[in-house]
Amino acid sequence: MTNATKPLSTIDVNLSTHRPLFSRFSVVALVIGMVITFFVSQLFGIYLAGKCLLPAADTLAVSDILFLGSTDGTIVSLSIIVSCVILILFSVLLIRLKGGNVQRYLALNAFSLTIAMAMIGVLLLFMIGSQALTYWLDETPLDFVDPLFQTVSSVWLLIVAMVIIAPIYEELIFRGLLWSAITEQFAGQRGAVIASIVTSIIFATIHLQYGIYEVSTIVVLALIFCYARIKSGSLLLAILLHILNNGVAMCQYLLQVA
Numbered sequence: 001m002t003n004a005t006k007p008l009s010t011i012d013v014n015l016s017t018h019r020p021l022f023s024r025f026s027v028v029a030l031v032i033g034m035v036i037t038f039f040v041s042q043l044f045g046i047y048l049a050g051k052c053l054l055p056a057a058d059t060l061a062v063s064d065i066l067f068l069g070s071t072d073g074t075i076v077s078l079s080i081i082v083s084c085v086i087l088i089l090f091s092v093l094l095i096r097l098k099g100g101n102v103q104r105y106l107a108l109n110a111f112s113l114t115i116a117m118a119m120i121g122v123l124l125l126f127m128i129g130s131q132a133l134t135y136w137l138d139e140t141p142l143d144f145v146d147p148l149f150q151t152v153s154s155v156w157l158l159i160v161a162m163v164i165i166a167p168i169y170e171e172l173i174f175r176g177l178l179w180s181a182i183t184e185q186f187a188g189q190r191g192a193v194i195a196s197i198v199t200s201i202i203f204a205t206i207h208l209q210y211g212i213y214e215v216s217t218i219v220v221l222a223l224i225f226c227y228a229r230i231k232s233g234s235l236l237l238a239i240l241l242h243i244l245n246n247g248v249a250m251c252q253y254l255l256q257v258a
Contacts, residue, residue: 020184021098021105027181031198034173035206041086045079046070053078073152077161084169091177106176111234119228123241126224127248130217137213142253144209149257163250167242174203174222175229175238196226221245 022030043066050069051057057065069075095102102108134141145162152158182195200222204215225238 020181021095021100022181022184024185027185030181031178031202034178035202037087037090038083038173038206041083042079044086045082046075048082049075049078071147071151073148073150073158074154076148077152077157080161080165084165087169087173091172095177105180106172107180107229107233107235109232109234109236111232111237115228115232116237116240119224119231119237119241120244122224122227123245126221127245130221131252133217134213139211139213141210141214142249142256145253146257149253155254159250163246164243167239167246170203171225171235171239171242174199175225176235178202179226179229192226192230196223196230200226 046069047062047065050060050065050072053072053075054060054065054068060068069079091106092102095105148158149155178199179195182198183191185191186194200219203222204218207215207218210218225241228241229235229238
């Protein structure tokens with residue numbers, strides 16, 4: 001991080017001043033392909049970990065391994081790590097094959113401490129409002145964690161996977177690769193706005209474990225992450241905010257089950 005106060009957002013918003021790495025048709029294919037790759041990498045991770053850890057895995061069909069593994073905390077945690085490795089390598093390889101600079105395209109830049117503190121404040125306001133609304137509506141968005149928590153070999157493995165690893169590759173894909181690919185198709189701020197809306201909606205809808213209420217709040221949360229990237233010119237700040245959000249949510253869950 002840096003204490004510089006000058007916004008770095010021109011690095012991202014002006015992607016369109018450079019030759020786009022992807023054509024508009026390629027961007028559509030990229031979005032669809034990355035969403036498919038996202039799910040395939042998770043399924044592959046569950047299968048790989050399940051094959052190694054499930055009792056009598058050699059006698060189980062692929063569908064059985066995926067079904068049993070998807071509710072096992074240890075297997076799901078390991079699958080998140082596998083997905084992270086696959087998606088990072090795939091994204092970096094894709095950018096390099098297109099002749100792009102990975103650091104610039106993914107905005108892996110230092111960010112202003114002042115902007116970071118301001119964005120953390122925005123995130124905390126969102127958390128407070130979301131928590132109040134969740135309590136008022138009597139929603140239980142973290143119910144899906146119960147079977148994972150009860151079956152994981154180490155709670156710390158689950159914490160690291162869900163709080164740190166998952167935000168890294170989710171941000172790299174949605175506020176990194178896809179955000180840049182969409183932004184560079186348009187001039188000026190318009191591209192950033194369109195990219196933020198599109199990637200936030202996609203990001204929310206891929207969270208199949210949640211209902212309509214949770215998906216709606218994730219859209220707002222994703223827009224905050226997008227704004228953090230625009231304001232700071234850094235994907236690293238969006239990753240930090242995502243980790244902070246997941247960390248607070250995990251702490252709340254652990255306090256409930258303690």
